[in-house]
Amino acid sequence: MPEGVVYIDGEFVSPNDAKISVFDHGLLYGDGVFEGIRFYNGRIFKLAEHVDRLFASAEKIGLTVPCSKEEFAQLVLKTTAKSGLHDGYLRPLVTRGSGDLGLDPRKSKKSSIVIICSTINLYGSKHETGLNAIVASVRRTPPSSLNPNIKSLNYLNNILAKSEANVKGADEAIILDQEGYVAEASADNIFAVKGGVVYTPPTVTNLVGITRGTILDISKGTYETRVERFKVDFLLKADEVFITGTGGEVAGVVEIDGQKIGVGVPGPVTKDLQKKYFALVRSTGVPIPSAGNNGH
Numbered sequence: 052m053p054e055g056v057v058y059i060d061g062e063f064v065s066p067n068d069a070k071i072s073v074f075d076h077g078l079l080y081g082d083g084v085f086e087g088i089r090f091y092n093g094r095i096f097k098l099a100e101h102v103d104r105l106f107a108s109a110e111k112i113g114l115t116v117p118c119s120k121e122e123f124a125q126l127v128l129k130t131t132a133k134s135g136l137h138d139g140y141l142r143p144l145v146t147r148g149s150g151d152l153g154l155d156p157r158k159s160k161k162s163s164i165v166i167i168c169s170t171i172n173l174y175g176s177k178h179e180t181g182l183n184a185i186v187a188s189v190r191r192t193p194p195s196s197l198n199p200n201i202k203s204l205n206y207l208n209n210i211l212a213k214s215e216a217n218v219k220g221a222d223e224a225i226i227l228d229q230e231g232y233v234a235e236a237s238a239d240n241i242f243a244v245k246g247g248v249v250y251t252p253p254t255v256t257n258l259v260g261i262t263r264g265t266i267l268d269i270s271k272g273t274y275e276t277r278v279e280r281f282k283v284d285f286l287l288k289a290d291e292v293f294i295t296g297t298g299g300e301v302a303g304v305v306e307i308d309g310q311k312i313g314v315g316v317p318g319p320v321t322k323d324l325q326k327k328y329f330a331l332v333r334s335t336g337v338p339i340p341s342a343g344n345n346g347h
């Protein structure tokens with residue numbers, strides 16, 4: 052059983068007792084939105100940005116979050132405090148709530164708030180050695196069908212890509228948009244470094260990642276940055292490729308479809324940005340109230 056604590060609609064329970072109805076439209080239809088947040092050293096990294104994105108996702112699907120942003124942030128802090136963890140992972144979700152069968156959202160009378168506070172380990176030691184990736188055959192759902200900036204409970208497009216990577220023995224999948232431009236990885240944004248310039252695609256076809264934004268900010272102090280579209284051949288000829296995400300943090304990609312990127316190890320720009328990112332996440336963020344002082 053995972054460690055941590057779970058908030059569900061007004062109650063804090065242990066992960067073992069964290070249950071929702073099978074009639075919840077989040078389960079039945081993927082009708083809901085979520086966030087993935089990390090906390091380090093007793094501080095929640097970019098809490099306000101994650102709460103803003105959660106509310107923006109909810110608004111895009113006409114889902115009313117049954118509290119204010121400020122109250123939501125306080126709930127996240129309180130849940131984290133109750134977990135007793137200092138480093139870990141938060142998964143807030145807002146689902147349409149339970150309702151009769153039938154996908155009409157009006158069947159659910161009240162949305163549900165769930166906040167899971169636990170731990171996550173995505174790439175482990177691969178941060179040092181780098182990841183190998185494949186280019187998925189499945190393309191990213193086009194923005195005209197589903198806005199990629201709705202962080203919704205529908206992740207099958209990404210899961211199909213990830214499963215393809217699993218079958219091929221790769222760590223990650225790079226997903227292309229409908230026109231063949233590089234969109235993102237299964238749960239991360241993607242960057243390339245060439246001639247000392249840091250490139251990442253615009254977010255028309257991918258999530259406006261909070262880690263992506265942080266890395267662009269950090270990069271600007273040292274490197275030229277360019278937000279522009281590119282295809283796979285650009286990645287294959289790049290000096291370095293890396294991916295960014297709350298879960299995956301900053302991880303070098305050293306091989307794509309069996310072809311080495313650069314010299315086949317995480318490059319100096321990736322390592323520099325990784326180091327600066329880890330320093331930032333460990334020294335900034337909203338302090339988690341101490342366990343004794345979280346209840347009132």
Ligand code: PXG
Pocket residue numbers: 086087088209235236237238239240257258259260261262263295296297298299
């Ligand atoms: N693209 C997609 C499709 C994502 O789901 C990112 C990019 C990176 O965004 P952030 O804001 O995290 O830099 C994501 C983020 C998980 C997990 O449980 C998934 C994400 C984040 C944290 C954990 O697999 N997705």
